[in-house]
Amino acid sequence: MKKFLAVLLTVLMSISLVACGGDTTGDDSTQGGDETQTVKMGLGVSSTVSGNGVDADHESGKFEQDATYALVVFDAEGKITNVKLNVAQNSVTWDGTGVATAGTQPSKFERDDDYGMRGASPIEAEWDEQTRAFEEYVIGKTVDEVKGMELDTENHSGPVDLTSSCTISVVEFINAIVNAAENTVEVTGATNFGLASIVNPESTANASADSDGTAQYDTTIAAVATDADGKIVGAKVDVAQQSVKFDTTGALVGALEDVDLRSKVVKKEDYGMKETSANMGNIEGGGEWYEQAAAYEAYLVGKTADEVTGMELDAENHNGPVDLATSCTMSVVDLNAAVVKAVGNATAEDAQ
Numbered sequence: 001m002k003k004f005l006a007v008l009l010t011v012l013m014s015i016s017l018v019a020c021g022g023d024t025t026g027d028d029s030t031q032g033g034d035e036t037q038t039v040k041m042g043l044g045v046s047s048t049v050s051g052n053g054v055d056a057d058h059e060s061g062k063f064e065q066d067a068t069y070a071l072v073v074f075d076a077e078g079k080i081t082n083v084k085l086n087v088a089q090n091s092v093t094w095d096g097t098g099v100a101t102a103g104t105q106p107s108k109f110e111r112d113d114d115y116g117m118r119g120a121s122p123i124e125a126e127w128d129e130q131t132r133a134f135e136e137y138v139i140g141k142t143v144d145e146v147k148g149m150e151l152d153t154e155n156h157s158g159p160v161d162l163t164s165s166c167t168i169s170v171v172e173f174i175n176a177i178v179n180a181a182e183n184t185v186e187v188t189g190a191t192n193f194g195l196a197s198i199v200n201p202e203s204t205a206n207a208s209a210d211s212d213g214t215a216q217y218d219t220t221i222a223a224v225a226t227d228a229d230g231k232i233v234g235a236k237v238d239v240a241q242q243s244v245k246f247d248t249t250g251a252l253v254g255a256l257e258d259v260d261l262r263s264k265v266v267k268k269e270d271y272g273m274k275e276t277s278a279n280m281g282n283i284e285g286g287g288e289w290y291e292q293a294a295a296y297e298a299y300l301v302g303k304t305a306d307e308v309t310g311m312e313l314d315a316e317n318h319n320g321p322v323d324l325a326t327s328c329t330m331s332v333v334d335l336n337a338a339v340v341k342a343v344g345n346a347t348a349e350d351a352q
Helices: 002-021 108-115 127-138 143-147 171-181 264-271 273-279 289-300 305-309 333-347
Strands: 038-052 061-074 080-094 100-102 184-188 192-200 213-226 232-246
Touching: 038 171, 038 213, 038 232, 061 171, 061 192, 061 213, 061 232, 080 108, 080 127, 080 171, 080 192, 080 213, 100 213, 108 127, 127 171, 143 171, 184 232, 192 333, 213 333, 232 264, 232 289, 232 333, 264 289, 273 289, 289 333, 305 333
Parallel strands: none
Antiparallel strands: 038 061, 038 184, 061 080, 080 100, 192 213, 213 232
16 A cells, blocks of 8 residues: 555656646747746847949949848847848939939848749758748857857858758848847747838939939838737837938949948937937937837837827827827837837748
């Protein structure tokens, strides 16, 4: 009888330990997991530009912005538990009289097979497939480990450990992940994470006798964490804004090397909004872009996508939220659009 009771006790203790330990076989790489857990979510941006003016070698001018952006989730030990990567790639062209044509196209993830890398890839893998492989590869790593990964510098700078699944360059991915680690917010109760961008070329303008032309893209990016009810429990936003000038002959004014590649959040006071904001009397003492963005991010917590869409804006004064007149008076139209898109991506299968 005693032997039977001892065996029974052992079995019951084993069952208890398993129940307390929980299921450790689930993959939380694309979801938040424990709704009571607090993690850090970061948004990082790394931009590059390329192009040319009209000259002896080029009949038309071109300016391209490639904005690589990353949503990264870190645990208490600084290890990556979730990562989403994407690139917004858009270009402006202009002719020899300075007349510009700007357009936008979907992000690389949204283009899917239309991006057209599969046929040119040595591993016959599309861009989104190779990016997914890299995302999975960095799960469990720290930022220092990501920065220190060995790359195949003689063959497109893909990770040497992923030659069978990712041969594209990951240099800008790494830069965006590092930036994300420096731009985080603590979130609790997240079950899903979403990333999205909205591209606006409206600042592009033709050259004239009175002024140079401008080729510019503003890529607005949002990373969100949502709970089981679809409410935002954390958000980060940023804008990649790069531009070049050209004259009425189509020649570049200035050099591409002089373009500031920093995002608005990274520029901080260098963006120069504080003085303008103060002079307009919108915010006492003025509010820099990153400061107003932080107020907006905090304001989003607890809202659903529908509530963001229905947010009341001060249409007579830059379209800032009417409820944030003391801390955020800049336009949030594109920010709202990016946030709503990101919330949708948080729950859509295979969305990025």
